[in-house]
Amino acid sequence: MAIHESNARPISLVKWRRAIFLALTSACLVTWGLASWARPNDAVPYPTGYRHWTHVKSSLVGPKHPNFEREGGFHHTYANEKALEGYRTGKFPDGSTLVDDGLESKETANGALIEGPRRRVAVMLKDSKRYAETGGWGYEVFKGDSQTERLGAAEVVAKCFACHGQQKERDSVFSEFRK
Numbered sequence: 001m002a003i004h005e006s007n008a009r010p011i012s013l014v015k016w017r018r019a020i021f022l023a024l025t026s027a028c029l030v031t032w033g034l035a036s037w038a039r040p041n042d043a044v045p046y047p048t049g050y051r052h053w054t055h056v057k058s059s060l061v062g063p064k065h066p067n068f069e070r071e072g073g074f075h076h077t078y079a080n081e082k083a084l085e086g087y088r089t090g091k092f093p094d095g096s097t098l099v100d101d102g103l104e105s106k107e108t109a110n111g112a113l114i115e116g117p118r119r120r121v122a123v124m125l126k127d128s129k130r131y132a133e134t135g136g137w138g139y140e141v142f143k144g145d146s147q148t149e150r151l152g153a154a155e156v157v158a159k160c161f162a163c164h165g166q167q168k169e170r171d172s173v174f175s176e177f178r179k
C-alpha cells in the first residue's frame with residue numbers, strides 16, 4: 001500500500017500539470033485568435049468616393065506653421081451624409097466619416113498658390129462601440145494617393161486622439177461647417 005501510494009502521487013501531479021498546461025495553452029490560443037480576428041474589423045476602411053461627399057471647409061497651412069514640413073499645403077475637409085447631422089447637432093452618429101484631404105501647395109509664376117501632389121488622406125470613422133477607447137472615433141491615415149498604405153500605427157492614433165479628444169463638447173471634431 002505504501003509503495004502504491006508513493007507511486008500514485010507523482011502520476012496525478014503530472015496529470016495536473018498537463019491539464020493546467022493544456023488549459024493555459026488553449027486560453028492563449030483563444031485570446032490570440034480573438035485578437036487577430038478583431039484587428040481587421042477595427043481597421044478604418046479607405047473612404048471610397050469621398051471626393052463626391054460634402055465639402056465642409058478648406059484651410060492652408062503656411063510656412064510659419066511648426067509642422068509645415070509635414071503638413072504644409074491645402075487641407076480640404078469632407079463629410080458623408082451621417083457626419084453632416086453631426087455638424088448640425090454636435091453629436092456625430094455611428095457611421096459618420098470625416099476626411100482631411102492633405103495636398104502640398106505650389107506657387108505659380110504669377111504668384112498664385114495652387115494644389116500640389118496629395119500628401120495623405122486622414123480619416124475619422126465614428127463607431128461608438130468599436131472605438132470606445134478613442135472617444136468613439138477610429139483614426140487612420142492613407143499615404144499619398146494609396147488606398148492601402150496605412151500610416152495609422154497605434155502610437156500615431158494615440159496622437160490623433162490626444163489632440164482631437166480635447167474637443168469634448170464637439171464630439172472630437174474641430175472643423176465647423178462653412179456656409
Ligand code: HEC
Nearest residue numbers: 059077098099100122123124139140159160163173174175
Ligand atoms: C495637434 C492636434 C491634432 C492632431 C495630433 C491631429 N489633428 Fe486632425 N485636426 C486638427 C485640427 C485643428 C483640425 C481642423 C482643421 C481645420 O479646421 O481646417 C483637424 C481636422 C481633422 C479632420 C477633419 C475633421 C475635424 O476634426 O475637423 C480629420 C478627419 C482629422 N483631423 C484626422 C486626424 C487624424 C487621422 C490624426 C492622426 C493621424 C489627426 N487628425 C491628428 C488637429 C489635430
